[in-house]
Amino acid sequence: MDNDQLKNMLLAVVISFAVILIWYLLFTPPEPTQLAVQQEQAGTPVNEEIAAVPPATQGLGTDISNIPLGLVSVDDVLEEGNRVRVETDDLTGSISLNGGRIDDISLKRYNQTLNEGSDIVRMFTPPGVAEAYYALFGWAPAGNLGFGDVPGSSTNWSLESGQEISPDSSVTLVWDNGNGQTFRRTIEVDENYLFTITQSVTNSTSNPIRMAPYGIVARHGKPQNLQRFFILHEGVVGVSDGNLTERGYNDVTGLTYDPQERGNIRKVEVQQNGWIGFTDKYWMSTLIPQPGTQFTSVAKYSAGSDIYQVESRHPTIDVFPNSTVAVKTYLFAGAKEWTKIKNYQNNLSIDRFVDSIDWGWFFFLTKPIFQLLYWINGYVGNMGWSIICLTVVIKAFLFPLAYKSYVSMARMKELQPEMEKIKERVGDDRKRMQQEMMEMYRTKKINPAAGCLPILPQIPIFFSLYKVIFVTIELRHAPFILWLRDLSAPDPTSILNLFGALPWGAPAAGSLLAIISLGVLPIMLGVSMWLQQKLNPAPTDPTQAMVFAWLPWVFMFMLGQFASGLILYWIANNLITFLQQYLIMRSQGVKPDILGNIVAGFKKMRKSAMTPKQSEPKKDTPKKDTPKKKK
Helix, strand or coil, X not given: CCHHHHHHHHHHHHHHXXXXXXXXXXXXXXXXXXXXXXXXXXXXXXXXXCCCCCHHHCCCHHHHHCCCCXXXXXXXXXXXXXXXXXXXXXXXXXXXXXXXXXXXXXXXXXXXXXXXXXXXXXXXXXXXXXXXXXXXXXXXXXXXXXXXXXXXXXXXXXXXXXXXXXXXXXXXXXXXXXXXXXXXXXXXXXXXXXXXEEEEEEECCCCCEEEEEEEEEEEEXXXXXXXCCCCCCCEEEEEECCEEEEEEHHHHHCCCXXXXXXXEEEEEEECCXXXXXXXXXXXXXXXXECCCCCEEEEEEEECCCCEEEEEEECCCEEECCCEEEEEEXXXXXXXXXXXXXXXXXXXXXCCCHHHHCCCCCCHHHHHHHHHHHHHHHHHHCCHHHHHHHHHHHHXXXXXXXXXXXXXXXXXXXXXXXXXXXXXXXXXXXXXXXXXXXXXXXXXXXXXXXXXXXXXXXXXXXXXXXXXXXXXXXHHCCCCCCCCCCCCCCCCCCCHHHCCCCCCCCCCCCCCHHHHHCCCHHHHHHHHHHHHHHCCCCCCCCHHHHHHHHHHHHHHHHHCCCXXXXXXXXXXXXXXXXXXXXXXXXXXXXXXXXXXXXXXXXXXXXXXXXXXXXXXXXXXXXXXXXXXXXXX
């Protein structure tokens, strides 16, 4: 096998393995839930009342589980009760004075779909609605205090000051327990997605009291739009003293059951710096205690009420007579925009906050690739053109390897006549042929494996770019040109309706029919791979020639449903590789006969399509001896 064949074969094997691996990772079935087993083994009724024990071992979810879950609409719930409006450039919504919950938050700059009139993305949903999702803050009683002495999820707060929560104004809620303690909660928000919650308690009695502040983010049930992709983490995410933890929803239901907590729970004691929350593909809600403070990070699942929740439990505080104690906590609720999350990390010293974005196993590549793409887009202003520019930069970075590879390939072509002589001389003795060819490579100082060098770095780069396009919100709904309105989604055109010329739509994404419903970009990908092949003659072996002839079209179908941005990168990569290889081969005195290779390929295809009788040469029949005519 010559060097071109070796290179092509390695390329086919490596890319095939990569695509099969991606396919397997994308469509791995979800793990079965362990909820039924956990409940059976626990043997403790979920509605059993718990004693008021110190917060370190106390179940904070009891208060939340009593909130009813109905099927009423969001509008119906929001019309009931007193609310305070929330308004920023990025957020809109309200908080409820009943419980002081932050439970109505929508993202003004993000729509559900690209369709005209699509609703904006809802982040938080109030209790009483399906898929309720909200944040709650309060105090856990300790010592001789009871749950009635501290504010909970059903406490009716009064508005002490302020009318609206915005970057320019805050509100303060107040509640008096009637036993000499007054609680206040001041809620502020910046221009983006960060709330600041300051809880305070004033003890007007002559006796000290003890209690512990906490914050909770609760989700009723799993999200309906859970994507269940192996390469994408959705669920609990947090950092505890520098250690990143990611737990899927099934992992949370499988935690150890604690009868006192009445749920499956895991606690981590954080000494210096940490945060915990829920992450979706593009959105996140996170409890962030002030850096430098101790707290207990909690992930919990309450089976009876089907509630997932994360908590930040702070140490117990002594409130002495005639004194006031205050605790400040942050709540992030919004889109995982890289620049804003990075600014929060730097300005507030939130440890590893940018790792809330799922960078994956190749984080050492995905992070710099995204930062480079983001930097390029700052100048170009279009993510499609930025991906093409990124491809140019990557190809320039890998050019030394490519140059060495293509020079080696050009020199290998010069040795073709000598290779043919070796084959004629040794016949079918493959061992001797390999020995003589290796001796020739050594004498001519040629490395036959050098042609494979540019392929090796492409695989992790491809995976990393796929991850970047798949998880970063900066690529969501990012347009390119003409029909490409979302680079994070597959090409919306379809060959089944002649790319929009016929009066019916394309098959639904993810359906079996969509796999054969090729769009314009996948077809361009197949053509670019086919054109790159034609720089070299087809292998002489018929089986190899057939495999390589079909390879571009097989990948065209296999990758047809990948994100448009990824296919755009691959097309640009193929075209740049074609240009590089052509120019380098010409500089080495080798003139690629592209047109001749194309014609030869069609002739071979035509010949292979003929019937055996047509394609087989006629056998020579022995001639009968005829008597010579006498002169």
